[in-house]
Structures are given as C-alpha cells and as structure tokens.
Amino acid sequence: MKIDLKKLTASQHASIPFSETIDLREETLYGVKPFQSPVQMSGEVSGESGILRLKGTIKTIYSTACARCLKPLQVLLTAEVDTVLSDDPDAEEEDDLFVLTGDSVDPADVMVPALILQVQMTYLCKEDCKGLCPHCGADRNEVDCDCESKQIDPRFAALRALLDSGEDERN
Structure with a gap:
C-alpha cells in the first residue's frame, strides 16, 4: 500500500490513516520463516508545518522454539513506530528518520524493519526451563x-x- 504524500504537503494539518494486513511468510530470519501468521499494521501519516511523520503499530505472532527444550513457541511481537519522513538523502545518519525516494511511502517499508528489530535472539517456554x-x-x-x-x-x-x-x- 503506497500513500501519496503530495496530499499532505499541500495542506498545513492533514493526516492519512492506514490499516493493512501483510504477508511475511517468505521472510527468512535466522534460517527459518517465523512469520507464518498475518502481520497487522495500522497508523497514520501526518503532515504539520512541513514535517511528515509516520506513527503506527505493527504486530504479529512470531513462531520460534524454546532455546533450551526446543518446544514450539508462539510469541506476540509488537512494535510501535514514530518516524519522521524526509526527502533529504544526507539525513540517513539520524535515528527515527526514514529517507523517502519519491512522493509516496509504503508504511511496510518503515514498520517491518521495526518489527524485526523486536525479535530476541532466544526465547524460553518458561523462565525455569530445564532444557x-x-x-x-x-x-x-x-x-x-x-x-x-x-x-x-x-x-x-x-x-x-x-x-x-x-x-x-x-x-
């Protein structure tokens, strides 16, 4: 889903809401495909005083295994995103900034990396798992x-x- 940003730059205070379900079943992480459930994302892209901002939430069920006993686990994975959108290619060094390549933005391009950053290296089925x-x-x-x-x-x-x-x- 692409959001046309021309509508936001013309208006002083405007926002465009988005809500989408995306499929990440083919996404590989640590040699497996852990995103077998649909990924839900919602939020809005807003423009105020010439600054474009994307705010939203992305969540899914992350399929993995206990690091000690190898039992299958289903972990709820959620990420909150609050990012400034910029068309300045020199601004890539800053945190919480997404550099645009055109007049539109796909919220998944911003939110999916934030979701993947929430993945821990290991998960346990219970804190005192004996393995x-x-x-x-x-x-x-x-x-x-x-x-x-x-x-x-x-x-x-x-x-x-x-x-x-x-x-x-x-x-």
Whole structure:
C-alpha cells in the first residue's frame, strides 16, 4: 500500500490513516520463516508545518522454539513506530528518520524493519526451563533421565583418576 504524500504537503494539518494486513511468510530470519501468521499494521501519516511523520503499530505472532527444550513457541511481537519522513538523502545518519525516494511511502517499508528489530535472539517456554539432557536428549521438564548427573569431561579424566587414587590412599 503506497500513500501519496503530495496530499499532505499541500495542506498545513492533514493526516492519512492506514490499516493493512501483510504477508511475511517468505521472510527468512535466522534460517527459518517465523512469520507464518498475518502481520497487522495500522497508523497514520501526518503532515504539520512541513514535517511528515509516520506513527503506527505493527504486530504479529512470531513462531520460534524454546532455546533450551526446543518446544514450539508462539510469541506476540509488537512494535510501535514514530518516524519522521524526509526527502533529504544526507539525513540517513539520524535515528527515527526514514529517507523517502519519491512522493509516496509504503508504511511496510518503515514498520517491518521495526518489527524485526523486536525479535530476541532466544526465547524460553518458561523462565525455569530445564532444557534437554545433553547425553540422552530427554526433556528434563517432563522426565528425570538416568544419566549420570556429574559427567566428566574426557579431557580431565586423568585428573579424576588422580583424585580417585588419592581418596583410596586416605581411606
């Protein structure tokens, strides 16, 4: 959806509302396609005293997995956008500024990057998730596996043998 900005520059105090559902199912992030739900965005582009501003909200369900136990997770992802629109190509260094390439703007070009910036590197199904057993792969949230809880790193096996022989001599 393109919004024609000529209507806003001609008027002193004007705004153009927008509301759209976009499809990001083909967007790849961290090697997967996590945006399988529709992405809702709404807001307005306003012009006042020669300054164009885009304000809006974008939200969707982000499909991922728990970083510890790998259970599928559905996370509500929301971003608020308040950006000044500028046609000055030298203004790219500033925060909260979007440089226009013509007389129109697609709100998705501004809002989708803001949504992607809200994605965290990892998510947990619950704060105290115990994760998977590194030896047998059992989900420690559901079962207690019989793996030895104090596995020795093979690189330290010789040290462990020395400690064990020292304990035998003391007894």
